[in-house]
Amino acid sequence: MKHLDGSITAPLGFLAAGLHCGIRKNRLKKDLMLIFAEKPCDAAAVYTQNRVKGAPIVVTQKNLASGSARAVICNSGNANTCNADGIEKAEQMCAFAAQALGIRPDQVVVASTGVIGLPLPIAPIKKAVPSLAKALSREGSIAAVDAIMTTDTRRKQFAVEFELGGKACRIGGIAKGSGMIHPNMATMLSFLTTDADIEPALLYEALLDTARETFNMVSIDGDTSTNDMACILASGLAGNARVTARGAEYDAFREALGEVCTCLAREIARDGEGASRLLECRVTGAKCTEDAREAAKSVIGSSLVKAAMFGADANWGRVLCALGYSAARVDPLLVDVAFSSKGGRVNVCKSGTGLDFSEEEAAAVLKCDEVVIHVDLNENEASAVAWGCDLTYGYVKINGDYRT
Amino acid sequence: MKHLDGSITAPLGFLAAGLHCGIRKNRLKKDLMLIFAEKPCDAAAVYTQNRVKGAPIVVTQKNLASGSARAVICNSGNANTCNADGIEKAEQMCAFAAQALGIRPDQVVVASTGVIGLPLPIAPIKKAVPSLAKALSREGSIAAVDAIMTTDTRRKQFAVEFELGGKACRIGGIAKGSGMIHPNMATMLSFLTTDADIEPALLYEALLDTARETFNMVSIDGDTSTNDMACILASGLAGNARVTARGAEYDAFREALGEVCTCLAREIARDGEGASRLLECRVTGAKCTEDAREAAKSVIGSSLVKAAMFGADANWGRVLCALGYSAARVDPLLVDVAFSSKGGRVNVCKSGTGLDFSEEEAAAVLKCDEVVIHVDLNENEASAVAWGCDLTYGYVKINGDYRT
Numbered sequence A, B: 001m002k003h004l005d006g007s008i009t010a011p012l013g014f015l016a017a018g019l020h021c022g023i024r025k026n027r028l029k030k031d032l033m034l035i036f037a038e039k040p041c042d043a044a045a046v047y048t049q050n051r052v053k054g055a056p057i058v059v060t061q062k063n064l065a066s067g068s069a070r071a072v073i074c075n076s077g078n079a080n081t082c083n084a085d086g087i088e089k090a091e092q093m094c095a096f097a098a099q100a101l102g103i104r105p106d107q108v109v110v111a112s113t114g115v116i117g118l119p120l121p122i123a124p125i126k127k128a129v130p131s132l133a134k135a136l137s138r139e140g141s142i143a144a145v146d147a148i149m150t151t152d153t154r155r156k157q158f159a160v161e162f163e164l165g166g167k168a169c170r171i172g173g174i175a176k177g178s179g180m181i182h183p184n185m186a187t188m189l190s191f192l193t194t195d196a197d198i199e200p201a202l203l204y205e206a207l208l209d210t211a212r213e214t215f216n217m218v219s220i221d222g223d224t225s226t227n228d229m230a231c232i233l234a235s236g237l238a239g240n241a242r243v244t245a246r247g248a249e250y251d252a253f254r255e256a257l258g259e260v261c262t263c264l265a266r267e268i269a270r271d272g273e274g275a276s277r278l279l280e281c282r283v284t285g286a287k288c289t290e291d292a293r294e295a296a297k298s299v300i301g302s303s304l305v306k307a308a309m310f311g312a313d314a315n316w317g318r319v320l321c322a323l324g325y326s327a328a329r330v331d332p333l334l335v336d337v338a339f340s341s342k343g344g345r346v347n348v349c350k351s352g353t354g355l356d357f358s359e360e361e362a363a364a365v366l367k368c369d370e371v372v373i374h375v376d377l378n379e380n381e382a383s384a385v386a387w388g389c390d391l392t393y394g395y396v397k398i399n400g401d402y403r404t
Helices: A054-065 A088-101 A121-132 A140-149 A200-213 A248-270 A290-300 A304-309 A315-324 A359-366 A392-398 B055-066 B086-101 B123-134 B142-149 B202-212 B248-270 B287-300 B305-312 B316-322 B359-366 B393-400
Strands: A002-004 A015-017 A032-047 A068-076 A110-112 A157-162 A167-175 A191-195 A231-236 A278-286 A336-341 A344-350 A370-376 A381-387 B002-004 B014-019 B032-047 B070-076 B108-113 B156-164 B167-175 B189-194 B229-234 B278-286 B336-341 B344-350 B370-374 B384-387
Touching: A015 A121, A015 A140, A032 A054, A032 A121, A032 A140, A032 A191, A032 A200, A054 A068, A054 A088, A054 A110, A054 A231, A068 A088, A068 A140, A068 A191, A068 A231, A068 B086, A088 A110, A088 A121, A110 A191, A140 A157, A140 A167, A157 A248, A157 B189, A167 A248, A191 B278, A200 A231, A200 A248, A200 A304, A200 A359, A200 B344, A248 A278, A248 A381, A248 B108, A278 A290, A278 A304, A290 A304, A290 A315, A290 A370, A290 A381, A290 B123, A304 A315, A304 B393, A315 A336, A315 A344, A315 A370, A336 A359, A344 A359, A359 A392, A381 B142, A392 B305, A392 B393, B014 B123, B014 B142, B032 B055, B032 B123, B032 B142, B032 B189, B032 B202, B055 B086, B055 B108, B055 B229, B070 B142, B070 B189, B070 B229, B086 B123, B108 B189, B108 B229, B142 B156, B142 B167, B167 B248, B189 B248, B202 B229, B202 B248, B248 B384, B278 B287, B278 B305, B287 B305, B287 B316, B287 B384, B305 B316, B316 B344, B316 B370, B344 B359
Parallel strands: A068 A110, A191 A231, A278 A370, B070 B108, B189 B229, B278 B370
Antiparallel strands: A002 A157, A015 A032, A032 A068, A032 A231, A157 A167, A167 A191, A278 A381, A336 A344, A336 A370, B002 B156, B014 B032, B032 B070, B032 B229, B156 B167, B167 B189, B278 B384, B336 B344, B336 B370
């Protein structure tokens, strides 16, 4: 497997575009994007588990019931959620895209991100879609990722190449963060493409399992959004023998999909609202994978751990505390904790008791821009990794005045 | 029922004291307190549900197994948690107090609050306890509450008088916040006294039910501490006929205890680390009380709601979002939301859809120092109230550099 430049148009058969249509006031900020597959694709998606679901989620779930799709349309600047006319407008978005592309409306995936509860301005979308369709190109993936960004400060885009049965296949993806990020089952928005040929049921399984290990292991602020979605379109144009069962080929696909989604998840965490550091919590020695995940997410989600990391303070007691209130089976007297980064490694807790470490060395480790919190539960063999970011003044500033 | 001045020494039979013993560097900050009951008391306590439990919690649970106690000793500045010699030192604290007071060590409730994972300096405690015992007085309750404060900026102390069978009885209490506050079952530290005569089993029931409706409905930062404890000592000196069964007398006791604990809980929320506003979420129309509590706690616990309140931003979509990911049964299409304060009331959402409200009026409501978030789920009759505070730069500052 190797990384490629580009993202969603790296696999064969996909074009993309993005532009400013007018939902946002800032004319320099793109706010509408389109992905188009040159031939019908197998498709799968996972969605937010929030009971309050955005209208686009409802419409996409219905459209993807067939297991196939040819296009994705997504706006930023408005979530089209908690509006009386939300479903109608999400369906209109599909209809506009379908008309411009010469496909059926039920072949379109629709998504929205932004403020909840404000009516979506549909006129600028209607007006812009024909230009958007005309602008579709392989180079358009950068404009597309720009158009889905909200408070994101950097593009999240990756692509990899791998082999299935001797044929080169590709998976590419883009994603957006960066607040209201605590995905449950699905995630923030991520759009993935592949030219591998794989049955829809397996495509869904691969996406579900991958989301569980990647996007669902990210928490920026503990708030699970109403509009989370990760979807993948598979064009099959790589020419591999269709993957129809679990086995080595499926595993290779899973590995490649896992690589793209892990890279996207890490970038989402790194670019969490106001973040100054990427935090990674590696839990080992858990009784089972679910325990390891719960433990890792609890540490990553603790406001006190996050604030300590902002201050480069090796306050490992807060890590123990977060483990203690997690759903995982944790025996405090068995737990070891260490911090590491490119600044080195410092062991701070052994068997639930503090070690005598140098505060200076610890600060040097914690001041780096990627910090790993190592937790060994010393119970059994299971492990998991979660990603997050520190809690900074910037998070408060961004969210204290988001709408106005 | 009427409010009294004072707190834990307002009921008959209790003395208190607090002083600086030397656990903290700042000689002006008291760090050790003692409460003494002139005769043996019935006693009950509820504790943190964190699996990582402070050593004092373990020792107090053992001592209170008998259902009686005569003293409480508590230090701030060090949590005596995750230390190899924690249990031994917590037992020593009981022994020092017992010796100075002429009682048995197992009649002592012990508590600690502060940094986790640093060995507790026991010598200054040993040295100070005799002076502390000599200083015991009814006026000493202020020194006692001062001694348990950590990042608290104000004293939390209340007392009420009520009648049981024609006899005046009193309940008093003190508490500390103000970070790592997301109590589960028990709470941050709260010490309560009463001169009512009530059986230990009923005393425990009253405390448990009250804690569930008061302390457990507060969240500052979602972090459940390792050292949470609320305990109550009942001297019986009021002379009422002993309460031995549920009924009107028990209800009167519960009401008075509820009043004191509600006042303490609100003060803990108001004084949350960095807080600029007290938030109260009143959920009505829930299917059951548990749903109402889950919904209220989810809104109060949302970082995004908290940050919006800091910015006086009527971003009700975040309230809907937090309801949606709570454990409560919520139909988004039935939910009404309003904000109120002494600045007025503004209805912002009806049946899950935004209302056309004046942003200026909303800002005037939200800029007050106590803001109520009203949520009507319109499902059934159950209700609950939760308390919290806004998320500010101050929280990040306090927790970004707590130890050093």
